[in-house]
Amino acid sequence: MSSAYKHPLPVRAEQALPLLELEAVRFMYSPHKKLINNLSFSVGNGEFIGLLGANGSGKSTILKLASGILKPSDGHIKLWDKPLQSYRNKDRAKLLCYLPQLLDINVPFRVRELVSMGLYPYDIPPQITADEAMEVVGLKEKAESYVTNLSGGERRRVFIAMTLLQGAGLLLLDEPLANLDIKYQIELLRLLRELKDEKNISIIMALHDINVAMQFEKVMLIKDGEIVGIGNPETVLTKHMLKEAFDVTIEINRSDTGSIYISYENNF
Amino acid sequence: MSKLKISILILAVVLIFPASLFLGPRIMSPFGMGDIEKEILFSIRFPRVVVALLMGMALGASGAILQGVLRNPLADPYILGISSGASLSAAVALLSGIYLFGRFTIPLAAFLGASAVSVLVGVFGWRRGGLWPERLLLAGVGLSFLFHSALMLLMSISTDEGLRRTVLWIFGDLSMADWSLIPYGIVFVAAGLIISVSRSKALNALILGDEFAHSLGFSAHKERFMLFIAMALMTGASVSLGGTIGFIGLLVPHIMRFIVGADSRVLIPLSAIGGGAFLCLADLIGKSIMPPMEIPSGIITAIIGSPYFLYLLRRKDVLSI
Numbered sequence: 001m002s003s004a005y006k007h008p009l010p011v012r013a014e015q016a017l018p019l020l021e022l023e024a025v026r027f028m029y030s031p032h033k034k035l036i037n038n039l040s041f042s043v044g045n046g047e048f049i050g051l052l053g054a055n056g057s058g059k060s061t062i063l064k065l066a067s068g069i070l071k072p073s074d075g076h077i078k079l080w081d082k083p084l085q086s087y088r089n090k091d092r093a094k095l096l097c098y099l100p101q102l103l104d105i106n107v108p109f110r111v112r113e114l115v116s117m118g119l120y121p122y123d124i125p126p127q128i129t130a131d132e133a134m135e136v137v138g139l140k141e142k143a144e145s146y147v148t149n150l151s152g153g154e155r156r157r158v159f160i161a162m163t164l165l166q167g168a169g170l171l172l173l174d175e176p177l178a179n180l181d182i183k184y185q186i187e188l189l190r191l192l193r194e195l196k197d198e199k200n201i202s203i204i205m206a207l208h209d210i211n212v213a214m215q216f217e218k219v220m221l222i223k224d225g226e227i228v229g230i231g232n233p234e235t236v237l238t239k240h241m242l243k244e245a246f247d248v249t250i251e252i253n254r255s256d257t258g259s260i261y262i263s264y265e266n267n268f
Numbered sequence: 269m270s271k272l273k274i275s276i277l278i279l280a281v282v283l284i285f286p287a288s289l290f291l292g293p294r295i296m297s298p299f300g301m302g303d304i305e306k307e308i309l310f311s312i313r314f315p316r317v318v319v320a321l322l323m324g325m326a327l328g329a330s331g332a333i334l335q336g337v338l339r340n341p342l343a344d345p346y347i348l349g350i351s352s353g354a355s356l357s358a359a360v361a362l363l364s365g366i367y368l369f370g371r372f373t374i375p376l377a378a379f380l381g382a383s384a385v386s387v388l389v390g391v392f393g394w395r396r397g398g399l400w401p402e403r404l405l406l407a408g409v410g411l412s413f414l415f416h417s418a419l420m421l422l423m424s425i426s427t428d429e430g431l432r433r434t435v436l437w438i439f440g441d442l443s444m445a446d447w448s449l450i451p452y453g454i455v456f457v458a459a460g461l462i463i464s465v466s467r468s469k470a471l472n473a474l475i476l477g478d479e480f481a482h483s484l485g486f487s488a489h490k491e492r493f494m495l496f497i498a499m500a501l502m503t504g505a506s507v508s509l510g511g512t513i514g515f516i517g518l519l520v521p522h523i524m525r526f527i528v529g530a531d532s533r534v535l536i537p538l539s540a541i542g543g544g545a546f547l548c549l550a551d552l553i554g555k556s557i558m559p560p561m562e563i564p565s566g567i568i569t570a571i572i573g574s575p576y577f578l579y580l581l582r583r584k585d586v587l588s589i
Contacts, residue, residue: 069482093485100479106341107475107530117476120469121485166484 018042019170019202020066025075027065035061036225046200048193050213053222054246059206060101063172067098093121097168101175103159108146111139111158118165126167133161136191152179160188173205177212189215210250213237214260221245273527277538281545288317288548293559319445319509320551321544322453324516326460326502328543331517332536333464333499336471337492338401344518345503348389348408350382352415354507355438357381359422362437363430375449379508385411386500398489399496440513440566442551449509456505461540463498467491468532513566516543519577526580
């Protein structure tokens with residue numbers, strides 16, 4: 001993935017107000033099944049947040065609430081200081097993009113067709129083209145291939161390219177590293193970090209790999225729909241907090257050279 | 269590449285239209301027609317070709333819409349029970365022999381039956397402020413069985429003449445086509461096509477899933493509702509014009525997907541064009557091979573279309589499912 005990527009959004013001036021703000025958000029499918037309980041956090045311009053938690057902790061639900069797919073049972077969600085639900089669909093789509101975890105597609109779209117769908121919210125296409133977006137994720141040679149004939153990892157990259165083309169300032173990515181080779185995991189993380197640095201894009205990414213979470217500047221640890229800890233990995237990803245979130249003893253060791261070793265042998 | 273294929277397809281359609289007019293049990297020359305031939309052309313063949321075209325367009329487009337909306341390659345306008353409802357309603361009129369509205373009785377009965385089932389399927393498929401694909405599909409299958417068995421019951425206790433007419437109608441009978449219904453057909457099919465083509469981007473997004481549709485700036489429930497309405501208008505118009513013709517709604521969209529790809533912006537109009545041309549051709553063959561007997565178009569479409577579909581399925585290195 002190259003850094004030739006030109007993000008279509010004009011970079012907003014530094015603003016004091018948070019980009020996304022959740023305030024005392026609750027969500028439940030039924031009165032007995034609370035999924036999200038009194039969740040409050042905000043995302044600033046250019047923040048890159050890793051959302052870490054066990055299966056069923058509510059990571060996906062949080063991202064769906066933040067993207068407006070689910071409506072909170074209680075509480076407020078604001079995007080650029082305006083209620084999320086007050087945006088027209090097309091306007092919201094230019095500011096905020098959500099990439100689901102499951103990408104099950106059984107219809108033979110071509111790669112180019114699918115990536116180009118990222119332009120649907122726009123009447124006037126932004127500067128970046130589908131070709132550039134495909135080049136960024138290394139799929140330019142496969143532009144005319146059918147998505148149904150690609151491997152799981154290639155499909156994931158097709159959707160990443162679509163997300164990039166959509167050009168929102170806030171990306172909500174549900175386990176985008178799943179099914180990716182380590183090479184593309186690293187390259188995708190590098191690309192997203194470049195976007196954050198150069199274009200001030202904000203990203204929330206659900207994760208399950210503690211090693212990857214250690215690379216983030218900010219981590220949010222979730223358990224049962226509540227925040228266990230939020231901050232830099234050194235303070236959040238401690239043995240004690242990880243025990244609470246995952247119910248497993250996880251040792252984090254730092255060598256003299258600064259490398260991080262994570263071990264959980266003691267549990268076996 | 270794709271443009272060439274599309275051009276060939278449109279050319280084929282343009283050729284099928286005059287062929288259906290001038291060929292048939294009695295081959296006519298467009299030059300030097302007698303009065304009888306002019307009469308045959310304008311009162312019998314022309315309306316029949318237009319009806320076949322309209323029905324085929326409605327079914328082809330409806331199939332392309334439904335396979336996307338329901339995210340199911342086996343979906344067609346009839347799987348939702350719309351044909352069984354229309355057949356039951358038309359059969360009641362045919363078997364009772366009471367023609368309250370003259371020649372409009374059967375088409376009106378079929379249209380009302382189709383509309384009633386569309387509404388029922390919508391009611392059963394509705395939950396938490398929207399239509400849900402799985403619910404729609406299951407509700408349709410359930411209703412389809414119900415109406416189908418009612419139809420069978422009705423047919424098993426009916427007279428021979430009524431039974432024959434009902435069976436012919438169910439197979440798709442174009443022999444009664446005249447100009448009287450065509451204006452209504454054009455209005456409904458045009459409305460359905462305009463709605464669905466204007467929503468074809470949303471349909472592409474819905475095929476990826478509701479969450480993608482939302483993220484790309486569409487209201488999944490609203491778009492699905494509009495597309496469902498478009499499908500119901502066209503399917504209702506089609507069954508009332510000439511009965512239930514199978515195959516087109518299910519397989520023409522698949523054949524078109526093999527040829528032009530899955531993008532709904534192209535697929536919906538081309539499934540309409542392909543469906544219309546195919547039904548014209550099937551009707552031409554059905555009335556030409558053993559005159560004066562006519563083979564119902566619904567049978568011809570399946571006999572020609574299924575092998576072609578299976579051939580494409582074997583040959584193409586892409587699954588549309």
